[in-house]
Amino acid sequence: MNEHFQPVDLSKAYRLVNHGPTVLISARHGDVHNVMTAAWCCGLDFEPPKLTVVIDKIAHTRSLIESTGRFMVQIPTADQLALAQALGTRSMHDIPDKLISAGVKLFEVPGHNLPFVEGCSAWLECRLVPEPHIQEAYDLFVGEVSAAWADDRVFTDGRWHFETADPKWRTIHHVAGGHYYAIGEAMSAG
Numbered sequence: 001m002n003e004h005f006q007p008v009d010l011s012k013a014y015r016l017v018n019h020g021p022t023v024l025i026s027a028r029h030g031d032v033h034n035v036m037t038a039a040w041c042c043g044l045d046f047e048p049p050k051l052t053v054v055i056d057k058i059a060h061t062r063s064l065i066e067s068t069g070r071f072m073v074q075i076p077t078a079d080q081l082a083l084a085q086a087l088g089t090r091s092m093h094d095i096p097d098k099l100i101s102a103g104v105k106l107f108e109v110p111g112h113n114l115p116f117v118e119g120c121s122a123w124l125e126c127r128l129v130p131e132p133h134i135q136e137a138y139d140l141f142v143g144e145v146s147a148a149w150a151d152d153r154v155f156t157d158g159r160w161h162f163e164t165a166d167p168k169w170r171t172i173h174h175v176a177g178g179h180y181y182a183i184g185e186a187m188s189a190g
């Protein structure tokens with residue numbers, strides 16, 4: 001945690017994922033923590049803020065979320081492209097030291113017993129809204145956002161500042177097969 005790690009008002013939390021970035025999902029059960037990459041993350045509601053993530057049954061991280069009912073969604077930056085790719089192409093089922101080999105650094109936030117990934121641009125703490133049918137049938141998990149933070153070098157006053165921030169802060173958007181786009185130029189409809 002550093003001085004740029006700042007809380008985001010929950011009424012603005014949907015804006016952190018509204019533009020469809022590829023995200024990192026982390027969770028912890030006891031001494032075991034894990035992080036996986038997910039492209040399928042979507043806003044679902046404003047107040048209280050909710051989002052959905054698709055988490056396949058093969059993902060080790062899913063078992064941690066099902067055990068605890070809690071997870072983090074964080075937004076990696078263009079600088080973390082290789083990290084996102086590594087966390088999404090290695091499973092803790094096969095590689096127990098996945099987090100070390102991927103080079104991910106975690107930090108703690110007092111009062112929030114979850115693994116936070118260092119270097120991201122935003123973090124959303126989520127409580128699982130249990131929906132056993134859609135979890136089983138569609139691998140779709142609903143999270144209610146209970147707290148959110150962002151790095152104030154790229155998100156302040158409830159909005160992203162990709163136009164003025166260093167390009168390394170841009171969000172990444174996976175298309176397929178390890179091919180990504182960084183967020184592009186701003187356009188305004190009014």
Ligand SMILES: Cc1cc2nc3c(=O)[nH]c(=O)nc-3n(C[C@H](O)[C@H](O)[C@H](O)COP(=O)(O)O)c2cc1C
Nearest residue numbers: 037038039040055056059060061088090091092174
């Ligand atoms: C760019 C990218 C996006 C991905 N998106 C998803 C996703 O939305 N849902 C999912 O279940 N897996 C997704 N994956 C695959 C998981 O990240 C992958 O299965 C990972 O190895 C799971 O790690 P774990 O088993 O250690 O939890 C994605 C992988 C990459 C590289």
